[in-house]
Amino acid sequence: IGDGMGYNATEAAQAHYQENLYEDKLAMYHMPVQGTSITYSAKNQVTDSAAGGTALSTGYKTGNKVVARSADKTKDYKTTLELAAEKGKSTGIVVTTPVVDATPATFTAHVDNREEYEEIAAQQLTKLADGTLDLTLGGGRSYYECDENASYLENAKKAGVTYTNTWEDTEKAKLPVIGLYAEESIDTTNEEMPSIAEMTDYALNQLSGDENGFFLMIEGAQIDDFAEKNNLEMELHELYEFDCAVAVAKRYVEEHPDTVLIDTADHETGGVSIGEGKDWRPEIIDWPMLEKHWFESGEKN
Secondary structure, three states: OEOOOOHHHHHHHHHHOHHHOHHHOOHHHHOOOOOOOOOOOOOOOOOOHHHHHHHHHHOOOOOOOOEOEOOOOOOEOOOHHHHHHHOOOEEEEEEEEEOOOHHHHHHHOOEOOOOOHHHHHHHHHHHHHHOOOOEEEEEOHHHHOOHHHHHHHHHHHHOOOEEEOOHHHHHHOOOOEEEEOOOOOOOOOOOOOOOHHHHHHHHHHHHOOOOOOEEEEEEEOHHHHHHHOOOHHHHHHHHHHHHHHHHHHHHHHHHOOOOOOOOOOOOOOOOEEEOOOOOOOEEEOOHHHHHHHOOOOOOOO
């Protein structure tokens, strides 16, 4: 899932990184089938990541900020990850933001508000302890190590979960494993941090050992973060990094053709437009225009 990843951003990233790409195309453009989706939420024309993620993880639309629950917050929706675990498959999530952020939360937790980070972490740790979740890689160490979740983290360790804070330690670990490499989001420009492609490769190697199969959610989460800031350079960097993970996953599928690979986005942010002419350049729509045109509902994610 490329969070906040729109068509113009992918076209711009492809043009910017063309020399690094196979046949001058992003890996996602080598997928055999392509389509579109409309991602409005249950109560807003413009979705946020919680409602968009819930639609992807459960098949149901919900209200903005709601995580894997009905819009009226009275019913939990079973997630794809939970269903996979029920069927005896291994499961995992790989992200570049905190693992408690909206999109990974929609696969691993059920809360009224996406900002209930400590509660989301508690639910993830419970799933790690009981075997519903086998692998969690990303940022967000502060939410697992906070006082409120000390007992949940200890229970997960007692259940055999390996808790790591460095990529070197994670690479040595076997399932079930937690790898959290930053207090909040991973600095994807820091070469000492694992890339999303490296984490994807590791996760696939670990989870594919299950003869019953596996489910893995991979999120290029900071495409959205930099798009919201209208930081085009970093938005395209994050999109390219994410596409490298798509390439890793696509290579795995070529070697294991009984695997389904879906590459999608939950919504689009930033308003990137592509200029006309031979020497076009990506341009950014003025933020006040977006404020007026897109976000009359008050939702800015």
